[in-house]
Amino acid sequence: MGHARLSIIDLTTGDQPIANEDEQLHIVVNGEFYDYARYQRELVVRGHRLRTRSDSEILLHLYEEEGTHCLRHLRGEFAFVLWDERNGLVFAARDRFGIKPLYYARWRDTLYLASEAKALFAAGGPARWDHESLYQDLHAILDGDRSLFEGIYQVPPAHYLVASRHHTQIVRYWDLNYPTLDAPPPLRTEAEHVERMRDELREAIRLRLRADVPVGCYVSGGLDSCAILGIAADLRDDPVEAFTIAFEEGPFDEGPIAAEMAAHAGAHFHRFHMPEEMLAQHCADAIAHCEMIHFNANCVAKYLLSEKVRDAGFKVVLTGEGSDEILAGYPPFRRDLLLDDAAADADTTRQRVAALDEANKLYGTFGSGVVGPTLPLEAVERTLGFVPTTLQ
Structure with a gap:
């Protein structure tokens, strides 16, 4: 395990990898866990001995108590790898929105993980384009588990990886669910x-x-x-x-x-x-x-x-x-919202969309802007009931 540290919390004792009390768990963390001081106090009360004042160390002891379920406590932007020596397990995870990257690859019966694809190339992996990924990225959006490079994958946002000598599994631990149109109205004003x-x-x-x-x-x-x-x-x-x-x-x-x-x-x-x-x-x-x-x-x-x-x-x-992504602030999102407003008549909708277009001239085209052959969108319309502006 290797780590190049950007020191933000605990500049003196927080060097990594960090091990737990009996040297059976080891971690490297890229990122930061927020509200860590509260967890440090609670862990000490429950009998844990902290070696550092680093926010990263809380992961070790939460994993000791709850295994992979410790992720429910972790608030922040992070990618980490934990080696569970006693059980022969690698446990790696990425924060809920994928702020920190986490790549992995398997070559010659060895699993490699890194924060950058370049590190995996340095470990001996071939640097070749993944043509399917390039096609996805140029025409719509890249699947969360893919990279642009052949044989190199990403742990998707809000997922974790567990690997033993013979098996690797990717598991989602969180998702953000928007209410559907037929959901009960919100209770709050x-x-x-x-x-x-x-x-x-x-x-x-x-x-x-x-x-x-x-x-x-x-x-x-x-x-x-x-x-x-x-x-x-x-x-x-x-x-x-x-x-x-x-x-x-x-x-x-x-x-x-x-x-x-x-x-x-x-x-x-x-x-x-x-x-x-x-x-x-x-x-x-x-x-x-x-x-x-x-x-x-x-x-x-x-x-x-x-x-x-x-x-x-x-x-x-x-x-x-x-x-803009989570609050639907981009003009294409607002355009879709206006077009789907069942309470507005056709003239009102046209006026609203025209006003939106006029107010967002600097944004440029609302569509995907792809030059050349476009994707067939019939399947999108069948699945969603409409074609999002960003794909048109």
Whole structure:
């Protein structure tokens, strides 16, 4: 087991691998477990001896008590591998939303796991394209258990892997279920939902501000990052360090809005200018680090921003990534919602969709944007009852 550590919690005693009291369990963890201090106190009360002050160590002792069911306690962004020496088992898992990557492969009767496909190539695996994966990624979305490389797979988000000498199994441990249209109406009012969302978001930000290194915040003109910066500023006694990208003047530059939000929150504001030629020059670097295909320059911009933030002395930043996905904020999602509104007549629906299109011209085409032959969509319509805008 090997580990290259990014130290955030317990900078002095948290080196990995970490073993339990009798040296029968060993872990390497990429990521962070939130609310770990509460579990540390409870584990000590129950008789466990902690070797470190690291958040990662709680995994060892929760596994001692509950086996793979320990995942129900783990809140955070993580990928880990645990070696259960007594039982001859490998237990590896990935966080609920797949924030941290976890790849695996089996060659010459040996199971390899790593945070990057490049590590598996270094272990002797062949670096070859998986043509089915490329086809999926270019035409729709890549299955959660696949990578772009032949023979290399991913542990999907919210899944764990258990492997013995002769058997490997992938198991889902969590899922997010949206209510169906025929589900009973919610018991809470809209105002109660808003207040509950505020409380949950505030608690999530409070837990993520706990670190033994400085914590900054990415901010743009979006509601997500602005909300996070505002709450973080309210929870801190000192000013938050806020970072943003400034593109060349034009509709894509959200720098002025970010500066206004930073001033409103009393944050120290850092603006990094990124001309288009810089994005072009570093596109290959960003893709090499991400090991996946990207259809716009957002990944490159975030890669360059991360370099700037690291050079400024920050290892940890809070971001609003993922909110548009889970809260259906992207225009194609809203378009599908409008088209499926049974309470609206045809004229009203057309007016609403036209207004949505007009308000989101910068978003570009609402469809998949695939050039060339498109996928047959009859099966999609049979399964879902409609064809999502993103596939049209």
